[in-house]
Amino acid sequence: METKPVYKSDIQIAQEAVMEPISVIAAKIGLGPDDIELYGKYKAKISYEAINNLPQTDEGKIILVTSINPTPAGEGKSTVTVGLGDALSQLGKKTIIAMREPSLGPTMGIKGGAAGGGYSQILPMEDINLHFTGDIHAITAANNALSALIDNHIHQGNELKIDPRRIIWKRVLDINDRALRKVVIGLGGPVQGVPREDGFDITVASEIMAVLCLAVDLKDLKKRISSIVVAYNVDKEPVTVGDLGVEGALTLLLKDALKPNLVQTVEHTPALVHGGPFANIAHGCNSVMATKTAAKLADFVVTESGFGADLGAEKFLHIKSRAAGLKPSAVVIVATIRALKMHGGVIKTELMTENVQALEKGLDNLKKHIETIKQFELPFVVAVNRFVTDTKEEVSLLLKWCEENGVSASLTEVWEHGGKGGLDLGEKVIQAIQNQENNFHSLYDVSDSLEEKITAIVQKVYGGKGVEFSTKAFRQLKEAEKNGWGHLPVCMAKTQYSLSDDPNKLGRPSEFTIHVRELIPKLGAGFVVALTGDVMTMPGLPKKPAANGMDVDDEGRAVGLF
């Protein structure tokens, strides 16, 4: 683009958009007034009864949107997800978008909201980015009720002989708050409980969030919650929520949070926005409830997974698909010129300047993710999410490279033009589903040992040499196998910025080793987390938090959300 037009802000576009009543959106996908529970005029939850009455076959084709390794420059994966959904709608396909719900922490901090951008947004943007329908607050409440019940159990006599030094269940808050990462609680004498070390994670990192996103119904949710390991007793045996006898109360707190939330895009495409577990500590996909419901209600479901294909997509394909019996029909790999240039060595402040050499070098990162999706034998399309600073030279280099390598690619302008900017992508995705072979399979056998599964991910997905376990992790590996947890899938906790566990190694590092420092059983979610490098489970606020620019006018309209 030669000249830089004046663009509207996301919140301006969102507030100017004329929404349809959510009952109208529901009717589009065959849901009547009794099938939904309204939260205001533009948000609704789908009732259990409505979901139970749907046909038991999910015929809708699932399109998974993933990306190259993200950079602070931003890839716009959510924006492409929304834009692709709108494009498919414009192409006459009955489409539902299935996305994660944003966390308040990053919204108040540095990242801003997560409802897409420009003309590819989900609405009402303010509500979705603030408390929405209260799901995340319900998870905070359930998580912290469990914490209080654990500490109370110890205080009241500790019948289960919980070792206060071996409690792995942490408290959570949906706010970026570094001061709560490491705390000492129970101070002040015998009346205030038993002093011990503890820490707070951000709510989306809670196992309850992962559990909510993997449960297929309330009964399954309760069963999963009951299995959560919260601590070890003095004999080093695991203590579960079921041992404490509070799985019923915790499930009760989540009885509405498990229902998928229905909203709409700027172009009135229905969107189920539900669940949002961290893609590092957890599996990073929206809920199985929403994805399966969408697949029953629509012909096409566009969904996303967190961070790059090495994290979110790997987990979608190995964890969520397995747990829910899903088979994606195609994958969209989002790439941006800016991010590829960063992978090619350009620093953030110089991304506005044309740099074809760096782009060419950065393509290695995209190449690896393409290879990964090819290993899963899934149809795919590369979506080049256009930014106004991209030059013609850069764009044509990227598209030419795709063409030369037989990769289906599409330049999308969904941020600027909504669904219209993604029509070509939509068509190419439909073609990919029709023409490319789909022999979707796992890259490991779930009956392999944990070590074998981790090694398979490192070598096949990250392109690394091998794995090194810390003494602690090695001991935990043996304990996990002994406890009968060896048959579970592995959920890798790794930096999103690099294919390796070193966030500074951009592009396509090779010959690297992944260092597993700790294993954490997440029996409710049904996986074992392998922690590599320094994984942050409670972010901090920046020097100038986004909160300082936020306001609300006298009529209750949000100001300064982005």
Added chain:
Amino acid sequence: METKPVYKSDIQIAQEAVMEPISVIAAKIGLGPDDIELYGKYKAKISYEAINNLPQTDEGKIILVTSINPTPAGEGKSTVTVGLGDALSQLGKKTIIAMREPSLGPTMGIKGGAAGGGYSQILPMEDINLHFTGDIHAITAANNALSALIDNHIHQGNELKIDPRRIIWKRVLDINDRALRKVVIGLGGPVQGVPREDGFDITVASEIMAVLCLAVDLKDLKKRISSIVVAYNVDKEPVTVGDLGVEGALTLLLKDALKPNLVQTVEHTPALVHGGPFANIAHGCNSVMATKTAAKLADFVVTESGFGADLGAEKFLHIKSRAAGLKPSAVVIVATIRALKMHGGVIKTELMTENVQALEKGLDNLKKHIETIKQFELPFVVAVNRFVTDTKEEVSLLLKWCEENGVSASLTEVWEHGGKGGLDLGEKVIQAIQNQENNFHSLYDVSDSLEEKITAIVQKVYGGKGVEFSTKAFRQLKEAEKNGWGHLPVCMAKTQYSLSDDPNKLGRPSEFTIHVRELIPKLGAGFVVALTGDVMTMPGLPKKPAANGMDVDDEGRAVGLF
């Protein structure tokens, strides 16, 4: 009652009740579909626009329900509030009930819910007792966002020179969690912030809750939030939310929480259930927004205040009425035979046994509260909330005493019979409004010094001899006057169990001194809190928490809530 019939549980009655759609309830009080924002079929918030379009005169007569000093035996003040509202409706009066919303902490702990009881309940009882419309979660989020912003400010350079040892803003959670009363945060090295002592209160004890309940609109809410003192700087000067520049973001988080919630009773009387500040650390009344809206929409508003008349009613009359320009038309003082017997010296396990002597002795407590309401020169009625264990002898003694002393009294059976059980009470309240003189006035002049105001409350409301200030409190008294806070009303934080500050002194203690150990400025709420004795701002869980009996069935219906 000679025989003990089989009674249904509260949740059974609630789940068997057939609710009307909340739009029908709204229509009863003149609110159309565009005036309300639905939260499912049976809950709604009233929009700002609808509230702004109401006539600016609040004509409805406000009836304040209070009680004698509560005991673990339970007085049923909420139940009488609901039953009286239903009775007035049955008497053909256009009535709205205005109550506080329950806190999840006590619900999961020992106290159970707070939606009334028996056939005098507000519905949907499960939702109201769980997350309701998310108001309390929004307050938790705003409170803790502020905490994170304070610690982040210090971590990022501390431009305001906040003294980390003098931060008075605490974190909150809506759960009973004694282990969080005293904590050390910011541990783990320089990257994790600055270590300091902190503590968690229960959310309803947050000043944000008090502020939400006293604000008249969003603009006022923002102004009040801006005035909140969060800490002192190294020069011992107060630091406010406004100094941090985040009042806009915090108000944004509360933009929906400030809207009153509309629900219904078992008998379909409209009820505004909104706000619920602690009656010890804060003023303990439902929101001004809800009370004033109710007074504009109905002829009679039945509302309650927390704990006994020495705490909740005193604060309603001195703080809320003053802030909102309200003039109550009558007061109902709830008493039970069981509680009066406890005030007369009977231990909890022997309350089932008739004990006329103890009852007679315990009447002293009721007598003091009657005298207090008489000092305010307000019409009043005593409501004797009947329990199945009350004997004929006991009931007639109590009623006879009232008659002999010229006190209008009514035996209510609203728990068992709903509004029908409160018809006599309703008629007597109407008579009191018509026949008793109403010269409502404050018991102190707000321009008096803080010490004079505290002394007035102690002598006139508690019946004590005088006040003793700790060295610390005395210093704070002088500092408060110096800071220009002397003109504010005082919010007493005192045990609810006794007129004195010693919870063991039941009945009507005399010649006692109140010990003020600390003063806390609550400039957002617009009062100075005087802490006496040990006031609990974070409850603990009992040996067998209510949570252990809770569950949800596969269809999402609550089990074990009470």
